[in-house]
Amino acid sequence: MRRCLALLVLMFSLPLHAAQLNLELGDGTHRWDSAELLSHPQARNLDIAQDVAYKRAMHYRAVPLAVLLEGIQPADHLQAVALDGFAAEMPAAPLLQQGPARAWLAIEDPTQPWPALTPGKPSAGPFYLVWTDPQASGIRPEQWPFQIAMIRKLESVEQRFPALLPDAKLPSSDPARQGFALFQQNCLACHRLNGAGDAQFGPDLNLPHNPTEYFQPEFLRQYIRDPQSLRHWPQAKMPGFAQSVLSEQELDALLAYLRHMAKRKP
Structure with a gap:
């Protein structure tokens, strides 16, 4: 019994694995893991006053999404694919702009996981597209995809x-x-x-x-x-x-x- 308890303590004390984000932007697949993104030179702490997924104020470590979209042009079309099959269609232009509304990729720290979206459910991680000043550019709730696993460039719908x-x-x-x-x-x-x-x-x-x-x-x-x-x-x-x-x-x-x-x- 003691050995079982010791094994459980060891399992839950081990660090969680870093998640991986795949970017398919037309020139091959680029992979970022959460540790790399958390330490990215342009990563910063971000406060979101009206978070769409959590419906309250939230604090994130995030990177401007535009810096990850190398080679993408405003006329391009992107899609964010979530772990559960949610597939958000996204014109590239709003994602590349510096303002007034600005897109950020929030990164869940495996050592400090975000809260569950609802009791018994997972969090919005490992990656979540959030916006600062979304009202300024008419950003809709569906433009806040969470649990993102991949962002890819595609032809238009x-x-x-x-x-x-x-x-x-x-x-x-x-x-x-x-x-x-x-x-x-x-x-x-x-x-x-x-x-x-x-x-x-x-x-x-x-x-x-x-x-x-x-x-x-x-x-x-x-x-x-x-x-x-x-x-x-x-x-x-x-x-x-x-x-x-x-x-x-x-x-x-x-x-x-x-x-x-x-x-x-x-």
Whole structure:
């Protein structure tokens, strides 16, 4: 019994392994481990007043993300892939800018782990994209991906997944076109549509059925705003989209895109 206890004490006293971040930026794979990033010359201590993942003020050791994106141009398109399959599509331009909003890669110190996101769940580490002054550039919650394992350069969503595109005959002013842009920003990180997308987190939103086909309109709006108010279970992961994140006009456009795509199944 004493030997078992001694073994457990030894196991829990050993330092945790450094995590690894893979960067695939078009010229091969670059790997950084958390120890290297924590000691990076441009790493600094950062206070985030309104953290999206933790919903409170947080303190991090972080590196400006732009310094890790060597060779990336503002017109490029990036994707952050999380450990759980969340895949955030990210235009490069906001990630490269020096301000007013600025992107930072927060690094979890294995010797001082961050708190769990919720009881019994892991933390937001090992790597988390956070922003200073996010309101200044209209940064949305989906642009704060956490538990990042890889950042890679890809072609745009339109080029990679033509099955997501609305009908080319739609006029440029059609709400479904704005809805497609909002779908990329708010939904594609977790969901596929017509089998298209990289996320492995949530269900396909058109196959076999589109939510506009089986939700009454008022309940679908309620579900998007506050999923737990309609279907409550402890393991639910879908966040609600408040009006500060998705205005009523934007929600109308997103629903217009979903209704349109219900008629464009493969």
